[in-house]
Amino acid sequence: MEELKKIREDLNINGPKPVYFLMGTEAYLIDQAVAYIEKNAMDEAQSAFNTHILYGKEVSIDQIIGLAKQYPFGSDRQLVIVREAQHLSRTIDQLISYVQNPQPSTVLIIAYKYQLLDKRKAIYKALSKNDAVVTFNPLYDNQIPGFIEQFVKNLGWHINPQTTHLLHSYLGTDLGKIHKELEKLKLVLPAGGTLTPQLIEEYIGISKEFNNFELKKALAERNTQQVMRIIQYFYQNPKENPFVVTLSIVHQFFTQVMQYHCLNDHQPKTVAAQLGINPFFVGEIALGARNYPMKKVSLVLHSLRLLDLKGKGVGTQGFDQEQLLKELVYQVM
Template identity: 40%
Template sequence: MKEIDIILKNIKNKELLPVYFFQGDEAFYIDLAVKHFEQDVLEEDEIAFNQTVAYGRDTNYLEVLSLARQYPMMGDKQLIIVKEAQDMKLNEEESKALETYLENPVPSTILVFAHKHKKLDARKKVAKTLAKSGMLFTSEKMKDYQLPTWIQGEMSVMGIKSAPNISHLLAEYLGNDLSRIANELNKLKIVLKDGAVLDGKIIEEHVGISKDFNIFELQKALATKDQAKAFSIAYYMGKNKKSNPIQMAFGALYNFFSNIIIYHTLNGQSPQTIATTMGVNPYAIKDYSEAARFYPLKHATRVISILREMDLKSKGLGVRQMEDEEIYKEMVYKIIKVDELKVSV
């Protein structure tokens, strides 16, 4: 069970620690935990008297800890939540004050810090004290290869049935912003009728991602040098640049061809070893194995140079500013014909 699942279960069962310090780059789980603290810790008639929400930009550790030492009114517990805690300064005085409180926290206070997008310095005593006490919770950014599985899991929890590869399509286009993904899934849940299957047509209509013309499909077409399909997709994406940002395409293709290079350099190793090195699920290795047949190591390396060249052109560096449509077209041509071109590497 994930750490966040344990925390949410403990909140529901009122098995609470005196202090929770959430930190890390992935805000989604921090926000989720805070939401459950706000909704599930106190009874509705206790919230007005015993629940305080502060923001880091408006307070400091000394003020928060002073409040934490007070006792609840008309109840057994008080809840203090500090949102955007990363905006509070944690100098030597504040660190010592927090360390002192952690050594003897007030049992009737539940103190929650939402310290998003940053981490405490693990070398500092206050971080060590929090960790040793089991009060420090780190929310790491999800790896790209984990996104489709996570999306599929979220859809299952929400009761959304989907066509094959929908989770991969959403992962490619929405990136690893879990909050954004969750919002899109909630919107899709609303528009889906009972028993309806989430397919490419619905995705295209409500999220703006074409089921046939997207970076996921372009990548597959390039992987097998399907020239007609690749140019067709590139043309569409260039014409619809709002829903197909070219920088996103560069990033996805750079990762894909970088992994082809890794595949070549690890040729002969077990699929599990290759997958771990790439940071992808083992099931994807067969796709890279097929792509590697079309792109030997030398050619895959040249594609990386092509992508860098296209990136510079998209920014107007060294050449006239080119439209996305032109760049998509040139990029696909050079990648498909990489074995015929001379590209400096």
């Protein structure tokens, strides 16, 4: 996200660069960067005749350079966008002559997804010398709630931490999926509205009662009956509730409970800062610590690691999701 912010700020202050080489494994952020540069690098009236979109599978480096060296039509600038440029990985070095002497009236955007250039290569060094390389890596799991909150804010809506984490627990770290699902709500939620669990359940399909967020809450309370109800819903709906996601969230929760036990200062602000969580969730962690002594948490974490191996088929002939979920409850409760 910081990389995208830097592109926006630099373009707004200094104007567009002659070359952008956008690479990395976070394809969604690369697409967002391309879209922002395309929209803001030149006037809309001029862009119609001066925006050229190419695809790596369909063009050669020579064709890209040839087009980039042309002069714009009725404008002082043209855009040349190369999407899916990773398909040019074998010949990308041939771009070096252009990078070293780019056409001043052209903004060349290379979207090089899912891969990284070798930093030892001359093409990387030439691009870096011109400050053209921007690397987009996936967000860490703990950065996703902030992404959701900012995205919702940009849409003109309000959201509370509980709803944010409900979305996070269901949609995971796939930024494109989060974007797509939230875009659905533009038809029903006006600007200034509040995103609620009820809207999410109705239009995105997340159960507000049976989800990983509520499972974590029930585990903190050590509410065996509610945990069993949620687990039953999970193994009856395995596609919407994959075991690997549930196990990851439960493991994260008990890791945070263990960290809480190890802290000397249990003031909410201190706990939130040390654990890297929203203060809204400190109470849940504290409740978990009261209900699970440190020794029990240590045993739970060990059991969860063994269960992870079972889920991957290590040392077993295979477990179905129902068996794995039931064993998870047995080991924790």
